[in-house]
Ligand SMILES: Nc1ncnc2c1ncn2[C@@H]1O[C@H](COP(=O)(O)OP(=O)(O)O)[C@@H](O)[C@H]1O
């Protein structure tokens with residue numbers, strides 16, 4: 001048997017960010033050190049089928065992983081400690097030492113698959129079940145952080161079925177508490193899918209309907225007029241460290257899906273164009289939020305810094321942030337001198353370390 005670490009990289013998934021995951025995973029696979037790891041590429045289709053693919057990483061982008069693969073899934077039984085692959089000759093098991101979930105959004109970033117990892121007994125990269133679920137749900141994360149001195153936009157949240165039962169009650173509450181521009185978002189989504197910026201109250205119902213197509217829970221927030229900045233946090237909860245601050249110069253009305261992945265038109269500024277004391281406040285708040293929400297491994301913590309008062313306002317925490325070589329999370333560490341491949345090594349080490357602590 002190989003002395004290399006048997007690493008499963010899981011990608012795709014039943015999520016609105018399936019395609020983004022394919023891009024993140026391809027970059028991760030290309031940059032993993034082959035001297036250290038035997039890589040097992042496990043794709044989850046949009047229908048939720050699990051496939052073991054052993055072709056080149058380009059196959060993730062062109063769809064070959066869907067056809068040139070065999071059904072395989074992670075066993076919840078810790079005695080297997082790996083995958084069960086269903087080949088022509090019958091079932092076989094594949095031992096796995098560590099899992100790298102290159103997944104985003106629903107089912108990947110929300111604690112669902114982390115629950116399976118826990119059952120399997122296999123160490124894995126990133127946040128555990130509860131912190132994943134808490135950070136994924138913007139209504140829960142906001143509620144938990146509202147008990148601290150971390151600033152957030154004024155917000156309110158509601159279930160879509162409550163809105164449908166009595167739209168006026170909800171609309172009146174929003175009008176009483178917030179002024180346009182208002183951001184309407186699914187509580188659980190990502191990559192700006194289902195997010196709208198509403199400039200007039202009469203446009204709220206359409207924005208709520210749009211968000212409701214993504215999730216049964218909706219959050220509305222006061223629009224913040226500020227710079228959009230992000231920090232990469234790495235480490236165990238007690239050992240968490242913040243990168244320098246990066247900034248997004250969005251080209252569209254806000255940082256939407258096309259801007260993030262299709263046009264590539266938004267500019268990243270590393271380091272962010274901030275005064276030193278403000279940048280320090282952003283970094284310190286990022287680590288505090290990471291610890292408060294119980295994160296481990298990694299997370300990207302996103303903020304606004306208001307134009308006038310230079311207030312630091314937390315927007316959201318992403319526990320499996322975009323991970324292509326041009327994504328903010330790896331770029332922030334590269335700026336700090338940590339190469340992409342070494343960052344991957346570090347994340348895997350942290351996954352193994354966290355399992356040892358468990
Ligand atoms: N309260 C807000 N004020 C100003 N802009 C916002 C606000 N909330 C979201 N945005 C804009 O919308 C984008 C997507 O919203 P975000 O909450 O980050 O959702 P996602 O999880 O989909 O990334 C942000 O990157 C930002 O450009």
Ligand SMILES: [Mg+2]
Pocket residue numbers: 191192302316
């Ligand atoms: Mg975001």
